[in-house]
Amino acid sequence: MDLQTVTDSLVSGVLLGGILALTALGLSIALGVMRLVNLAHGEILVGGAYLGLYLLRWTGLDPVLGLLLIGVLMAVLVYPLHGLLLAPLSGQGLEAPMMTMFGVSIILQNAFLLFFSADTRSIDRPYAATPVHIGSITVPQIYLIGFVISVIVIVLVHLLIARTRFGRELRASAADPGAAAANGVDVRRVHALTFALGAACAAMGGTLIGIAFSFSPTSGASYLLTGFAIVVLGGLGNIFATLVAGVALGLLQSLGGVVFGDGYRELAGLVLFLVVLAIRPQGLLSGRGS
């Protein structure tokens, strides 16, 4: 395997890492703010991909252009779930909400199966199958597009959380719900919005995945797990850390791919993940423990 190949795959690893970071962002926010292990995250992601697919089929709108719309749609769809399923479980420890979301995930999986059949789908866009040359490096166009979009979205989310009133309320609720409430923050509403925000990110990431690769009703699980890996690498609820962790994981996966063959890329990622856990339980980059 020559140098060209190595650089190419490392670069695409980095780019893909950005996309993965976007898919993990929602998970991270939910964990950090609501302490929710969202086992339905993968299905929400796949749902986003289906949204993109049918948006294209029915309206002919290019999913990349309609990405924001997809995010908003998904947010609107899941917002009620919080009040319906999660809010009543607050203060019941973490298994109850976790298993509720697991219930949701299997329901969603079967809903997909029912409505979209078990077929493997892929959003067919030209840029998914055309190379782009940056100097001597060749990477799939979609990787580049996806990376740029992901970074933009992540930065926007960061600004939302760092600069806006909602962001303040969100961080406050995460740090000390009691005190936040006492200062006039409607913690429950903040949580619901956070949940929706997370779902929106997942949906957008899912669409990108759906264009770059393929998806089926059951392909959520693997993205859920990569998501968890990234989140813990970055530290809970830490936006930019999530991006860095995503890129790090992507890079490491392709390193694993280059060195041991593609079969080992995910394994390599998870092993790194476990090592980090053992050394820095509070996450690779977050200064504070949880």
Added chain:
Amino acid sequence: MQIQRPRPGRLPGYTWAVLLAAAMAAAAPGRAAEPEILIGASIPLSGALASFGVYEQWGYNTAVNDINRAGGIIVDGKRHPVRLIILDDKTDPSVTQSNTETLIAREKVVAMLGSCTPALVNAGALVAERRRIPLVTPCAPIRAFKSVRPWKYAWDIFFEESDLGSAPFRMLADLGVQTNRKVVILHDNGPDGQVVGGQIWPEVARQNRYQVVLNAPFPVDNTQFTSVIGAGKSSGADIVLVDASTPPAISIRKQLAAAGYRPKVLVVEKGAEPQQFAQALGALADGVLVGGYWDPSFPYAGSADLARRFERETHQTSSQHIADTLAAAQVLLDAIGAAGSTDPEKINAAIARTDKTYVVGPVRFDALHAAALPIVVTQWQKGRAVVVWPRNRANGSLLFPLP
């Protein structure tokens, strides 16, 4: 974190608990034999392989409905309708195992039809073997099937991996296609992937004086191939052989294009076979070759209208899987008829004697309980799978090189 706190258990409470389990177990129904002939099947109707399950379900049901419409099967001198009980195994071998146990123990089925892919088929077949109930299965590549154990009660109707593996090379030679002699192989490390990509392709390539410049295995659910494809591209091989299930197959095709790698010949076994491959990829699917064992154009009774019938009834695009599943079910039903009894041993013996041409062609089991289906090579052309080899079966001509 807070967890519901355990209350120390009390002995009496606990004893009756265990007794209750026993009671439950003892009370469970042992259903009395009905006038119907019961056969069972546990197939993947949900989970990763659900798409195969759909075809199997239709193939099995169709065979049974046909025979019932014809008045059922004569057993011990009387005509009996056949009832097929289908359970979903969620693409989980453990569930296939427990389903099969249930079908045999609770429903008292006299014979079984198999699931799909080695992992699931084996799980069911091993139970049937243990319980001495005959099981006929499609959808289990023969070498993998044989490698498990010398079977007594399990029977397999599918293709032989080496036929499939050698097909592309035989085709290239046969049609005199001009390429360089370099071959790149990507195969998943699933049971059949191992056999086809790991063993057969390399050895056949050697026999045909092709040089395998790269042979990369990857896990079944892998989605990223940037580094292998990069390596393949830099090797400049004209022939790329892929053995992968549909999701990675689609990713591979896209990433080949995205990496700007245009081999002259692209074979994608397994994954390129179902219609969804072409649907998902659109124009990118054109020119992709895939081995097959059946096509509506085959000169066997019922071939022509089988696909049409499927599409009429399910409003889904058909697949060659409807043929082997239908055939498997018919083989079993015929065997029951031939045995004229519901005694599993007799049925098993009758299956062994099978020698008849079905919709997939002639079926005859070898000593190791397998009946191999002949292989053809089909190619995706404008969303349709066209048989391009062998000549006597071809209903279209080879699109070369890969667009």
Added chain:
Amino acid sequence: MNGAPQDAAVPLLVASGLSKHYGGVRAIDEVSLTLPRGTVLGVIGPNGAGKSTLIGLLGGALRPTAGRIQFDGVDVTGEPAAERARRGIGRTYQIPRPFLDMTVRENLLAAQYSLEPFIGRQRALDACDGILERTGLADAANLAARALPLLRRKRLEVARALALKPRLLLLDEVGAGLVDSEVGDLIALIRALAREVQGLIIIEHVLRIVRECCGELLVVNFGRKLAEGHTAAVLASEQVAAVYLGTAHAGAIPSPQAAAATGLAGLVQANAPQAEPAGVPLLELRDLHAGYGLARVLTGIDLVVRTGQAVAILGTNGAGKTTLASVISGLIRPSAGELRIDGVNRVGAGPHQIARLGISQCMEGRRIFAPLSVAENLLLAAGRASKAERSRRLDLVYGVFPVLRERRAQGGTSMSGGQQQMLAIGRALMSRPRLIIFDEISLGLAPVVMDQLYAALAALRAAGLTMLIVEQDVQRALDLADEVHVMEHGRIALSGTATQIRDNPVLRHLYIGTAD
């Protein structure tokens, strides 16, 4: 118990140059102490002076930033808590941390079995029951610890520490909130213990316990050693009395605050657009009951706060003051009774709803949001106010506490305790409240800082803000409030105007414990 040297020459405990720093905050700074065998050492000082941190360091729960600890001649600085406990260092927590879901007896057995896994069951049980007997918990042996009220949980802390058969016992405010008679029993118990264990360190607010139990006394303030010596001598010193009893402030309000007052007017008076006539009940509690699980903390509180009033709630630790504050702000749902705001019963309303009714709380322990900057901490409380309005309020708050303006970009918790308290007060102001509940704002603050804070409070009051002050520090509260309620055991034991209360002997009795 284990093979450490036992000869009396070696002091039981030697701590040299102990320091514990959290970021900028120096909880314990260069403290050294030596505990000869058979001595009972008292440690006193204002809340938050670092006493509990000291205990944590000695017990091994906290790692010192600097300094060494020798127990029985062995350097144990590096040892984790479990190992030190096995050497015979037992401690209690100021806020009890029993194993809530185990029975009281099991709480003790845990200690027994951890030391001697193979001790005969009967012996273990007898030992435990013996200890429960002495600590007056025998009747509760089979209750879940969760079911115990605060004071009994404190007892359990002692009992559990004893089950460890310690050689050095560290007691952290075990006397808090006891009434006289109970204090008597406790003193008896401690004296008895002093004969069994080889050394005893007692952190105490109840002076009587200190006087009657401790031979030696150590006074800590701002994490540093302030005074040390024979109890009587130390207690006699003016300095100590000043720092500890918290009467170090001059009654008058420093002038600089006058300026702030005008600004404050802008912050507060806007809350009474239709110029509410003073004396209208703003907040009203009727026979209010509340608690955590089975522990009933408030048993029938009746209280009225009228607009423009400054009402002070005094009382011992664990009397239920903070619970009361949390009930009012909606953080704890009362089990019975009414919580009326502007005459409307608001029981069951969420904290944010209460806050939006113009009642804001300056919470005990400040509860500053670490991830938010100083400015953000303030803005958070401004809620939906318009941008202009928000910055107007910011300026006003900065006017009162200029230091916050300097630090506005910093992380909220990176500031010193006093500054954080200012931030907490500022935050409470940002919502333009009509009533602010000040919960223990003097907790562990330097007298000078307290002066500033109370000056600010006075200014606020002058500006017409209605306030409810929950306070440890009698003097300051009395200076500020026009009406005072003294709580005891979850009910109001004594009410009246500041002047009435001030010279009421009962107050001293309830609060500090009769000083002989």
Added chain:
Amino acid sequence: MAADASAQRVAALAAGLLIVFLALALLSGWFSDYALELGGRVLLLMTLAEAWNLLAGYGGLVSLGTASFVGVGAYVLVGVMNRGAGLPLACLAAGLAAAALALLVSRAVFRLRGLYFTVGTLALSEALRLFMINFQPLGGATGLFLSPDVPGLRGLFLLALGLFAAATILMELATRSRFSILLRAVRDDEDAAAQIGVRPFRIKLLAFVFASVLMGLGGALQGLKLGAVEPYGMFGLQWTVNVLAIVIIGGQGLRLAALLGSVFVVTLGELLASYPALHLAITGLILIIVIRFAPQGLAGLTIRLARRLRRSTRA
């Protein structure tokens, strides 16, 4: 109450259990095949649920790593038996292997508290699955086939019964003995426990190893039952999830939960297997509903019902 259960009571208890299990073993001769099959399934799931409960309920360690230990157990059993060893030896090996894995990972996972522990164990089991898929010496994705013939249904049932008996006795020991007191102390307040001399790491590790051995043996049994093990099935998330579902539907922390939960889940599976489309969806729905409206699970409901009955009979 742990504290006053005297030695005789424990002995009596052991004897009682022994009798019950012997009775079941003898009775099993008259069970229908189906009964044996179902009984075996229930007993296996109960064992796993008990093990999980020891960790989560008594130790406060909410693990999502069940699959790893099940898988290791299954693989080791098959591997060892294929090398000609007898069943007892193979089971022993499976148990030990699971324990070894627990020891191996304990350092890493015990650094994690709460959420991080949960997520960490999940990632651990996923990593192990990926490894098994790619590690050809252990059959890769194909897995291993058990060459010696497996015992019949009754044999399997008896094995499951034996395993569950072992699990029960282990649980009785772990939950009534002084060990449980230490374990619960650590669960309730790790720091406070340390302050009275408990060594949290050792205690947690002991519980972790106990539970892992049980899970490993459970996996071994499943491997024996299947006669063929492969990573997707044996290391799959479904094990983890089934156990969680059982405990939650049954009622967290209640000893009855394991039984009710397993019976419920198995029965549901049996009833719905013929309606695949609904099957999983309904399971999910029930899960959600139970969590939402019966936080104490079926066991909780049963107990409440029993109380109400008693009250009404008294009245």
